[in-house]
Amino acid sequence: MxxxxxxxxxxxxxxxxxxxxxxxxxxxxxxxxxxxxxxxxxxxxATPVSERLRRVQSRLKVQKPISANDEQYVATINRPGAFYKRWQRDGDLSANERAFVAKTAENAGTTVNILIRTVYSLEQRLHDIASREGRPEVEH
Incomplete structure (x- = not known):
């Protein structure tokens, strides 16, 4: 040009x-x-995905944050981890869970039982630490 x-x-x-x-x-x-x-x-x-995202986000409602000190609501709050399954032994696993844990144990170079016990022990320690720090309880 x-x-x-x-x-x-x-x-x-x-x-x-x-x-x-x-x-x-x-x-x-x-x-x-x-x-x-x-x-x-x-x-x-707009692509179908971006259009759908726009529609979904337009329906979102702002929620008032709830303080951990507000005892009236603390018991009704579903905190992250509240519905997680905690396995203590191999027999607690479904077939799909067993396949996942078996592959994870294989990748980690350990057995399924050792992996399950180790993860459970770690979860218990974290739960105890959170309890000592006064964080909201997560029931299992």
Missing amino acids: DGGDATPGQEAKVTEADVFNMSGDMLDRYLNWYHQTWSGERDSK
Whole structure:
């Protein structure tokens, strides 16, 4: 796109010197092309996923945070981990859980029983620490 050449499709070949020699119209066309090509802003329709996300997020409701000191509500709050299963022995596992734990034990280089006991022991220690620190209880 030589200083006087306005051939569409040649915008990528423009040099700094070419820009200084462009007329006002040519500069406008070049800047429009540059904006559409490189700005990251596309004039495209929303994808089904982004449209669905917009609809779902538009239905969200703001919730008032509940303090751990508000005893009226503390017992009714489902905290993270409240519904986690804690396995103590191999017999506590379903077939799918057993397959997962067996593969995990294999990857860790240990047995299923040792992995289950170790994880249970760690969970118990974390629960005890949280209890000592006065964090809300998580029932299992």
